Amino acid sequence: MSSSVGFVPLMGVTGIAALLVGKYSESIDTATALQVALLVATVSYVLYCSWIYPLYLSPLRHIPTVPGFPLWGHFYTIITSECGVPAREWHQKYGPIVRYFFPFGSERLSIADDDAIKHMTVRNPYNYPKPERARKWMMPVLGEVGVLLAEGQAHVTQRKALTPAFSITSIRSLMPIFWNKSLHMAELWEQEMVDEKTESKSFEVLEWLNRTTLDIIGRAGLGTDIDSLDNPETPLRDAYRRCFSFDLEARILNGLAAFTQLVRILPARTNRDIVVARNIILSRAEAIIKEKQANAGTVQKKPAQKDIIGLIVRDNMTASKEDTLTIETMRNQVMTFLGAGHDTTATSVAWTLLMLAKHPDVQAKLREEIRSQMPFLFDPDARQDSETIEKADVDLLPYLEDVCKESLRYIPSIPMTVRRTIADDHLGGYFIPAGTVVYLMANAINHLPMYWGDTANKFDPSRWKNLPPTYTTNAFMTFLQGPRGCVGRKFAEVEMKTILCSLLSKFHFEPDMSVQDPEELKMWRLVLRPRDGISLKVTKLKE
Numbered sequence: 110m111s112s113s114v115g116f117v118p119l120m121g122v123t124g125i126a127a128l129l130v131g132k133y134s135e136s137i138d139t140a141t142a143l144q145v146a147l148l149v150a151t152v153s154y155v156l157y158c159s160w161i162y163p164l165y166l167s168p169l170r171h172i173p174t175v176p177g178f179p180l181w182g183h184f185y186t187i188i189t190s191e192c193g194v195p196a197r198e199w200h201q202k203y204g205p206i207v208r209y210f211f212p213f214g215s216e217r218l219s220i221a222d223d224d225a226i227k228h229m230t231v232r233n234p235y236n237y238p239k240p241e242r243a244r245k246w247m248m249p250v251l252g253e254v255g256v257l258l259a260e261g262q263a264h265v266t267q268r269k270a271l272t273p274a275f276s277i278t279s280i281r282s283l284m285p286i287f288w289n290k291s292l293h294m295a296e297l298w299e300q301e302m303v304d305e306k307t308e309s310k311s312f313e314v315l316e317w318l319n320r321t322t323l324d325i326i327g328r329a330g331l332g333t334d335i336d337s338l339d340n341p342e343t344p345l346r347d348a349y350r351r352c353f354s355f356d357l358e359a360r361i362l363n364g365l366a367a368f369t370q371l372v373r374i375l376p377a378r379t380n381r382d383i384v385v386a387r388n389i390i391l392s393r394a395e396a397i398i399k400e401k402q403a404n405a406g407t408v409q410k411k412p413a414q415k416d417i418i419g420l421i422v423r424d425n426m427t428a429s430k431e432d433t434l435t436i437e438t439m440r441n442q443v444m445t446f447l448g449a450g451h452d453t454t455a456t457s458v459a460w461t462l463l464m465l466a467k468h469p470d471v472q473a474k475l476r477e478e479i480r481s482q483m484p485f486l487f488d489p490d491a492r493q494d495s496e497t498i499e500k501a502d503v504d505l506l507p508y509l510e511d512v513c514k515e516s517l518r519y520i521p522s523i524p525m526t527v528r529r530t531i532a533d534d535h536l537g538g539y540f541i542p543a544g545t546v547v548y549l550m551a552n553a554i555n556h557l558p559m560y561w562g563d564t565a566n567k568f569d570p571s572r573w574k575n576l577p578p579t580y581t582t583n584a585f586m587t588f589l590q591g592p593r594g595c596v597g598r599k600f601a602e603v604e605m606k607t608i609l610c611s612l613l614s615k616f617h618f619e620p621d622m623s624v625q626d627p628e629e630l631k632m633w634r635l636v637l638r639p640r641d642g643i644s645l646k647v648t649k650l651k652e
């Protein structure tokens with residue numbers, strides 16, 4: 110909420126007043142009266158919105174506020190810093206709930222208070238939907254009515270339909286697919302080394318991981334082979350590359366599209382790319398759903414062929430009328446899984462590999478755990494044995510669990526979530542009027558000493574064995590919490606662990622000294638990714 114006075118009505122009233130002055134005054138003509146009145150009204154309006162209202166009238170004025178003039182606010186600091194990092198500092202200085210400004214006195218809140226987070230995410234989540242602008246931005250890639258963008262009762266119904274397919278039992282049954290694709294990626298790396306007659310090579314690992322996770326979500330999530338590992342130029346992969354292109358033109362147009370969809374009719378390359386990409390993703394999604402519906406009976410008879418969307422389609426056939434999902438919703442669900450389910454995990458694994466490369470002691474300890482629990486991975490013959498792989502359970506490795514959690518805490522691939530209140534509410538004892546824009550910054554909360562102690566900014570997997578008394582589950586915001594938290598969390602965790610086991614049992618990782626440290630080049634592109642990818646020196650382990 111920035112102000113309760115609208116600019117257009119103010120101009121209207123001012124214009125009428127100027128017309129009256131022009132008509133009845135003998136010393137001022139109408140044109141001059143109009144010019145003076147509009148100038149005075151504009152300056153007054155800007156002053157009101159950017160100074161009087163936020164500082165003296167706003168119901169949010171009692172909330173600790175980051176110092177700065179509301180006219181330009183903290184926008185420059187925000188756009189020139191890593192996403193979430195300014196909020197880390199603000200929360201440490203001014204408290205767990207802070208107010209700051211976007212330009213023209215536009216108020217924003219950042220919430221890190223334990224009880225307020227619980228209230229937003231668990232007790233009253235449907236009062237905190239995604240703002241319309243954020244929804245519009247994500248729609249082309251994620252579909253309009255899938256679970257990520259659905260709100261209120263529609264979301265409750267969809268989430269209920271999805272929950273069984275994402276249960277731990279269901280994800281466990283998908284483990285062989287995770288192994289198959291991850292081991293295949295390791296094989297392709299090995300083959301490249303053999304072809305180049307080398308034992309050591311630099312790989313841009315993020316690009317490879319993106320292909321692996323796309324293939325995994327294709328087979329495990331949607332029961333379809335995307336094969337981007339073997340065919341990097343496959344149209345679906347290309348579609349995602351187009352959607353997530355963030356060159357200058359794309360950034361400007363996508364930013365403007367959040368305010369008005371009219372920019373989407375401009376004959377720009379970004380707009381053409383989005384249309385082409387959306388059509389590719391949509392038609393693939395539609396084909397998958399139709400195939401699932403045709404096969405629904407067969408899937409029921411053969412539970413071993415489970416995939417997430419297959420289970421959803423099957424359950425949908427016997428769901429009660431009010432719980433039934435339409436074809437369009439299911440098609441959007443496919444788009445959502447493809448969009449939400451591959452780049453996030455790929456980026457998280459890539460950051461983890463970078464952390465392991467920078468912390469050789471952690472890498473060595475983790476490899477030893479994998480060797481002791483899964484010796485078959487270090488034996489070239491047994492590595493391919495499907496029966497052994499079927500039994501391998503990555504959840505039984507405690508240090509692997511700690512390394513993954515720590516990496517997900519240290520660099521959350523979704524660094525922030527934005528919400529806008531529908532109705533008046535209270536957070537942390539403060540009155541929050543309807544229409545307030547509220548941020549939950551995972552990349553700030555995950556690093557706050559008030560929860561994690563003095564080592565909050567250090568990558569240290571051992572912290573998970575010895576958490577400070579100040580720790581709470583809400584201090585780890587990487588997957589959000591509550592009914593709007595990540596439904597794919599278990600999927601992502603098992604997938605990450607499987608990929609790490611497959612790679613660490615075959616290769617040693619070191620930083621690539623010929624490139625700038627990717628950690629210094631983090632950029633928010635829906636996910637928190639390294640500007641130039643993550644290049645690592647990969648060396649084959651001695652057999």
Ligand code: HEM
Pocket residue numbers: 256257258268326330445446449450451453454457521522523525526527586587588589592593594595596597598600601
């Ligand atoms: C490390 C990997 C992942 C991270 C860090 C992550 C993080 C998140 C976060 C923060 C949200 C909440 C977004 C918001 O409402 O603003 C979310 C939602 C969601 N995620 Fe994930 N995610 C990951 C992997 C996955 C995977 C693998 C899938 C699917 C297979 C998935 C499917 C979804 C879906 C469907 C939602 C929407 C849930 C809802 O609104 O009810 N995610 N994820």
